[in-house]
Amino acid sequence: MKKVVAFLLLLGILIFLGCEANAPSQASLNIVKNQLVLRKIAAVGNSLTAGFQSSGLMKEFQKHSYPYYIAQQIGKADEFQMPWVEAPGVGTTDTDDPTTVSTPLYLDPATGEIKYDVYPASNVLGLLSNLNLPRPYDDLAVPGAKLKDVLEATDPASSSNPDNSFYSFILRNPTFGNMTMVEQAILLNPSLLLLWAGNNDVLGAALYGTAIIGVTITPKDEFQADFTTLLQQIRSELPHTAVVMANIPYVTDIPYVNTLDMIFRPIERLGITSPVPVVFDANLQPVVFDVDTLGRPLYLPLLTAETNVAHVLLPALSAYKDTGLGVPDSAAMVTVFGFPPALAAQLQAGMVAAGLTPSGTPIPGDMTLTVDESATIKQAVDDFNSIIASLSQQFQVPIVDDNAILSQLNSAGGYEGLSGYYVLLDPQNTAFSLDGVHPNNAGYAMLANEFIKVINQNFGLSIPAVNVEQYKGQYAGAGKIHLALKAVEQVKKLFPVNLN
Amino acid sequence: MRKELLIIMLLLLSFSLSFGAGFGLYEFGARASTLGGAVVAQAYDASSVFYNPAGIVYLKGTQFYGGVTIITASNKWVGPAPLYSDEVFTSESQIHTPIGVYLTHRLSEKFAVGLGVTNPFGLGLKWSDDFPGRVVSKDVDLKSFYFSPVIAYQVTPGLSIGGGVDIVYSTVSLTRNILFPEDSHPGTEVGELTLSGNSKVSFGFSASILYKMEKLSLGFLYRHSVKNEFDGDADFTIYDKYYKTFLEQTAGIVDQKGGTEITYPAFLSVGAHYMITDRLGLEFDYMWTKWDVFDKLVISFDNEDLNTTVREEYSNSSTFRLGLHYDLTDKLEFRAGYIYDQTPQPRESMSPLLPDNTRNDYTLGLGYNLGKVQLDFGYMLVDFGERSTVVNGEGKHFDDFNGTYTGLAHLFMFSFGYSF
Numbered sequence: 001m002k003k004v005v006a007f008l009l010l011l012g013i014l015i016f017l018g019c020e021a022n023a024p025s026q027a028s029l030n031i032v033k034n035q036l037v038l039r040k041i042a043a044v045g046n047s048l049t050a051g052f053q054s055s056g057l058m059k060e061f062q063k064h065s066y067p068y069y070i071a072q073q074i075g076k077a078d079e080f081q082m083p084w085v086e087a088p089g090v091g092t093t094d095t096d097d098p099t100t101v102s103t104p105l106y107l108d109p110a111t112g113e114i115k116y117d118v119y120p121a122s123n124v125l126g127l128l129s130n131l132n133l134p135r136p137y138d139d140l141a142v143p144g145a146k147l148k149d150v151l152e153a154t155d156p157a158s159s160s161n162p163d164n165s166f167y168s169f170i171l172r173n174p175t176f177g178n179m180t181m182v183e184q185a186i187l188l189n190p191s192l193l194l195l196w197a198g199n200n201d202v203l204g205a206a207l208y209g210t211a212i213i214g215v216t217i218t219p220k221d222e223f224q225a226d227f228t229t230l231l232q233q234i235r236s237e238l239p240h241t242a243v244v245m246a247n248i249p250y251v252t253d254i255p256y257v258n259t260l261d262m263i264f265r266p267i268e269r270l271g272i273t274s275p276v277p278v279v280f281d282a283n284l285q286p287v288v289f290d291v292d293t294l295g296r297p298l299y300l301p302l303l304t305a306e307t308n309v310a311h312v313l314l315p316a317l318s319a320y321k322d323t324g325l326g327v328p329d330s331a332a333m334v335t336v337f338g339f340p341p342a343l344a345a346q347l348q349a350g351m352v353a354a355g356l357t358p359s360g361t362p363i364p365g366d367m368t369l370t371v372d373e374s375a376t377i378k379q380a381v382d383d384f385n386s387i388i389a390s391l392s393q394q395f396q397v398p399i400v401d402d403n404a405i406l407s408q409l410n411s412a413g414g415y416e417g418l419s420g421y422y423v424l425l426d427p428q429n430t431a432f433s434l435d436g437v438h439p440n441n442a443g444y445a446m447l448a449n450e451f452i453k454v455i456n457q458n459f460g461l462s463i464p465a466v467n468v469e470q471y472k473g474q475y476a477g478a479g480k481i482h483l484a485l486k487a488v489e490q491v492k493k494l495f496p497v498n499l500n
Numbered sequence: 501m502r503k504e505l506l507i508i509m510l511l512l513l514s515f516s517l518s519f520g521a522g523f524g525l526y527e528f529g530a531r532a533s534t535l536g537g538a539v540v541a542q543a544y545d546a547s548s549v550f551y552n553p554a555g556i557v558y559l560k561g562t563q564f565y566g567g568v569t570i571i572t573a574s575n576k577w578v579g580p581a582p583l584y585s586d587e588v589f590t591s592e593s594q595i596h597t598p599i600g601v602y603l604t605h606r607l608s609e610k611f612a613v614g615l616g617v618t619n620p621f622g623l624g625l626k627w628s629d630d631f632p633g634r635v636v637s638k639d640v641d642l643k644s645f646y647f648s649p650v651i652a653y654q655v656t657p658g659l660s661i662g663g664g665v666d667i668v669y670s671t672v673s674l675t676r677n678i679l680f681p682e683d684s685h686p687g688t689e690v691g692e693l694t695l696s697g698n699s700k701v702s703f704g705f706s707a708s709i710l711y712k713m714e715k716l717s718l719g720f721l722y723r724h725s726v727k728n729e730f731d732g733d734a735d736f737t738i739y740d741k742y743y744k745t746f747l748e749q750t751a752g753i754v755d756q757k758g759g760t761e762i763t764y765p766a767f768l769s770v771g772a773h774y775m776i777t778d779r780l781g782l783e784f785d786y787m788w789t790k791w792d793v794f795d796k797l798v799i800s801f802d803n804e805d806l807n808t809t810v811r812e813e814y815s816n817s818s819t820f821r822l823g824l825h826y827d828l829t830d831k832l833e834f835r836a837g838y839i840y841d842q843t844p845q846p847r848e849s850m851s852p853l854l855p856d857n858t859r860n861d862y863t864l865g866l867g868y869n870l871g872k873v874q875l876d877f878g879y880m881l882v883d884f885g886e887r888s889t890v891v892n893g894e895g896k897h898f899d900d901f902n903g904t905y906t907g908l909a910h911l912f913m914f915s916f917g918y919s920f
Contacts, residue, residue, distance in 0.1 A: 019908065020908060021590075021906040024577065024578045024905055025886065026579075026580065026581055026586045026904065027903070028580055028581045029583065029895050031582065036582070036583070134805065177746025177749065183742050187681075188681070188687070189687050189688040
């Protein structure tokens with residue numbers, strides 16, 4: 001008996017020691033590994049990633065942002081949560097009344113005017129329809145954010161612009177424990193992170209016509225340090241996340257800066273060999289006041305506070321139309337150009353008859369970019385892009401070359417059926433919205449396709465492209481366009497710069 | 501006070517684990533267990549209090565029977581490609597010791613009473629900290645204690661009826677890592693949650709019949725369902741990182757009261773026992789368990805935003821039990837058994853909390869009768885086989901945590917009986 005019991009016990013112990021469950025055989029899911037990159041998208045950046053258009057943010061625009069287009073193309077649009085700003089949207093135009101807020105710009109279908117409306121500021125928060133989303137937004141981009149803000153800002157006060165209430169809107173602090181934009185993105189643990197930052201580290205220079213390193217342009221060492229820290233943080237906290245970033249276009253390649261390039265002419269008769277801005281008509285065509293026997297046209301230079309002007313900025317257009325800013329009067333023609341008083345008086349009368357307003361007031365320096373300023377801006381963009389390119393190598397993050405795309409957009413043939421012209425000149429094909437800085441629906445669709453190309457190429461995917469064509473002609477119905485100074489200048493409100 | 505002491509002692513002693521399909525257990529006596537649990541038509545020892553109370557009227561005088569089952573189990577998991585590598589994760593080795601302790605007393609020729617303490621439902625499964633399914637379940641421990649006073653009455657010399665009350669007390673502890681945001685996969689692991697609680701005392705009942713003929717006997721048992729409401733504490737540990745303030749202060753993920761509700765299903769057994777020779781007996785039982793009561797597992801918190809519902813959607817299930825006993829000598833009985841235990845769990849809810857499968861159980865045992873003293877030993881092998889939530893490349897799991905599981909358990913059973 002004892003032997004039997006002992007035998008059984010021994011048997012049991014042997015089995016106990018020797019026998020575990022068999023290793024299960026691995027199953028396979030019908031998914032391609034690469035597709036895992038598309039499980040969850042998040043985006044950080046500035047207005048370009050927020051879907052900002054026509055000086056404002058609203059759901060209509062956000063649904064045409066490039067991150068949303070991408071989410072749509074991979075079938076994740078329903079779950080992609082942006083800080084939805086319902087109509088009438090939030091504009092950045094300064095209403096001169098702190099109790100009111102502007103809407104984004106819009107085209108008045110009746111008159112063709114670019115306009116904005118005003119409504120009580122107290123209504124703004126009510127427009128955010130998913131204010132109580134109990135997690136960070138998937139698109140955390142804050143219009144106006146500089147590179148440093150992506151990394152460090154938690155609210156307006158801690159950002160580069162304490163008046164920019166978009167931080168409160170989008171980062172929702174202190175509710176979110178004072179998490180920064182990048183921290184909130186990390187918490188989402190996306191499989192694909194879209195990162196486009198740094199545009200605003202140089203854009204202010206173009207918008208303000210003032211290129212000063214350390215004031216309107218971030219010093220490159222600082223840019224490099226911040227971008228490195230940003231990518232280090234992302235890589236260490238999100239080791240499995242696919243990251244795609246974009247470089248920075250030349251900020252002089254936007255209608256806000258280059259629309260009035262068409263009013264530049266050399267004036268041989270006045271001994272001016274390099275093109276200068278000259279008096280122009282309602283169709284932005286330089287006015288020929290006279291042709292001499294040699295067939296040389298006489299243009300009249302606009303008065304500018306700066307010399308060696310390379311670009312006249314868009315706000316000058318409306319001021320030109322409204323008040324005759326830059327249009328020389330007879331006195332200026334005598335003193336500045338050395339015209340005989342009789343000729344000057346005759347020319348002035350002619351201009352008045354043509355509907356111009358000879359004010360004799362020079363276009364101020366903050367509405368023009370000089371050759372040197374343009375060069376400084378271009379150099380800054382080149383510096384930033386070479387930093388981004390080397391970080392791309394270091395951190396193995398592919399780049400969307402938006403700089404090249406914008407250059408192509410400005411070439412004669414345009415790009416992908418779109419042009420880089422201002423709405424005023426090409427309402428059917430323009431890639432830009434009414435503010436002349438940010439893309440429109442079609443422009444963002446084209447940008448989404450550029451991201452999609454890079455994502456497909458680098459992660460072995462085949463996300464279908466957005467049909468840009470269907471978003472073209474957003475302003476096709478535009479008739480005679482009148483520009484209100486405020487309506488164009490407001491873009492700058494995102495980037496206040498202390499120039500003193 | 502004594503009752504409390506008893507409860508505490510039993511709590512210390514008893515760790516229960518799922519060894520019937522789902523989280524049911526049926527191993528509460530070494531003899532009965534080594535017969536594959538096919539004993540509803542027999543009245544052999546005081547464990548009849550559990551298996552068929554009607555039988556205790558055939559037990560002479562006052563009898564004690566008690567024992568323990570020592571369970572070691574291993575569960576393994578491998579995730580599906582290409583989401584996971586082919587690394588196999590094994591649950592942590594734990595020992596579980598459900599008990600069955602009984603006392604019966606015949607009051608007269610026709611009446612007998614008894615008391616049993618058993619753990620018919622339970623679950624215990626712990627995974628390592630690096631197990632990928634830790635956000636589904638890292639550690640679960642459910643224990644039930646049935647205190648069952650019973651009474652039996654002999655209607656005719658061959659026919660008896662019995663039944664009793666189940667006074668039920670349970671404890672539960674669930675630990676998992678927390679994912680934030682939960683609705684936005686894959687999310688970030690931000691901390692750990694442990695929900696631990698005790699149930700209020702609940703009540704169930706049992707009713708049974710035993711009909712004995714010369715060689716053939718028939719048995720029937722019904723045990724009613726018991727609904728358990730657990731109140732307890734939800735302890736959150738949020739990692740000390742940048743999101744801590746937000747999760748604690750805004751999302752309200754802080755220590756608070758929490759609770760859940762688990763219903764133990766009703767089951768019924770019918771069986772026939774036949775003495776083929778004087779020494780050789782055979783029993784076949786069929787058991788039906790109404791598992792559809794386990795439809796979902798709702799965990800509720802003071803902060804209702806944190807409430808979670810885990811879909812379980814169990815189906816009713818069948819178990820087939822076969823037991824054979826043979827007297828080697830007057831004192832020594834050999835036993836063997838087999839159980840086919842159909843899982844109530846749909847593939848879709850198979851998870852690290854409870855990866856169930858239809859099981860094949862094989863048993864062997866010996867009993868030694870010394871007159872007043874009875875000693876029983878036994879061994880059971882529980883083979884879960886292999887089961888995957890992935891079918892034809894489609895992940896079926898409700899919460900999208902897919903994988904293939906295997907399981908194997910060894911049960912060592914010891915019981916001691918004494919007739920006064």
